[in-house]
Amino acid sequence: MLEARGLACLRGERVIFAEVSFRLGAGGALLLVGANGAGKSSLLRLLAGLLPSAAGALLWDGADALADRAAHAARLRYLSHQDALKPALTARENLRFFARLWGGEVEAALAALDLAPLAELPARVLSAGQKRRLALARLALGAAPLWLLDEPTVGLDAAAVARLGTLLAQHRATGGMVLAATHLPLPLPGAEELRL
Numbered sequence: 102m103l104e105a106r107g108l109a110c111l112r113g114e115r116v117i118f119a120e121v122s123f124r125l126g127a128g129g130a131l132l133l134v135g136a137n138g139a140g141k142s143s144l145l146r147l148l149a150g151l152l153p154s155a156a157g158a159l160l161w162d163g164a165d166a167l168a169d170r171a172a173h174a175a176r177l178r179y180l181s182h183q184d185a186l187k188p189a190l191t192a193r194e195n196l197r198f199f200a201r202l203w204g205g206e207v208e209a210a211l212a213a214l215d216l217a218p219l220a221e222l223p224a225r226v227l228s229a230g231q232k233r234r235l236a237l238a239r240l241a242l243g244a245a246p247l248w249l250l251d252e253p254t255v256g257l258d259a260a261a262v263a264r265l266g267t268l269l270a271q272h273r274a275t276g277g278m279v280l281a282a283t284h285l286p287l288p289l290p291g292a293e294e295l296r297l
């Protein structure tokens with residue numbers, strides 16, 4: 102169970118949001134919505150432990166989620182706006198790098214986003230949507246219960262959105278949780294909505 106109690110975000114001198122609270126249990130999904138600049142990406146960074154909260158608490162199973170930073174990092178996958186790929190490595194090599202950190206099957210992860218035909222290409226030559234698919238394929242590697250996804254479907258074609266939908270459904274069916282910021286429809290049936 103992930104629980105946010107009264108989180109607040111300061112950027113520069115400005116309060117971006119305050120009093121943000123929610124609970125997310127096994128299999129749950131929460132959509133973060135709001136205008137440009139409302140603080141969706143900031144909240145995801147805060148939940149990932151990459152940005153300090155100016156107030157409140159973040160709890161995992163009732164205890165301070167950030168007391169043990171390494172444990173928190175190990176329980177989550179954070180996909181930001183940036184694809185975080187190594188341009189000189191092939192698609193397969195990029196996934197091998199993360200599989201060494203997290204475990205998991207590289208070929209299955211490639212297949213999950215239909216990347217097998219592109220596996221030998223360096224990431225730098227992939228199209229924007231193909232790069233996004235490769236970034237998302239990391240989700241199919243070693244299990245982590247909490248997925249934090251920032252605009253995961255930007256640049257994806259309909260087939261890739263459907264494949265992401267399958268990954269999300271499998272993750273939730275095994276007790277995984279998803280928090281996603283988006284301006285676009287996402288295949289997350291039954292997700293609750295948090296408006297910033």
Ligand SMILES: Nc1ncnc2c1ncn2[C@@H]1O[C@H](COP(=O)(O)OP(=O)(O)OP(=O)(O)O)[C@@H](O)[C@H]1O
Pocket residue numbers: 112113117135136137138139140141142143144282
């Ligand atoms: N390093 C920073 N210093 C000062 N202000 C910042 C910094 N980073 C972000 N901000 C501000 O914080 C606010 C929230 O930004 P954030 O990226 O979280 O919004 P968002 O809801 O994800 O927006 P979008 O829908 O455009 O992706 C914005 O007003 C932005 O200008």
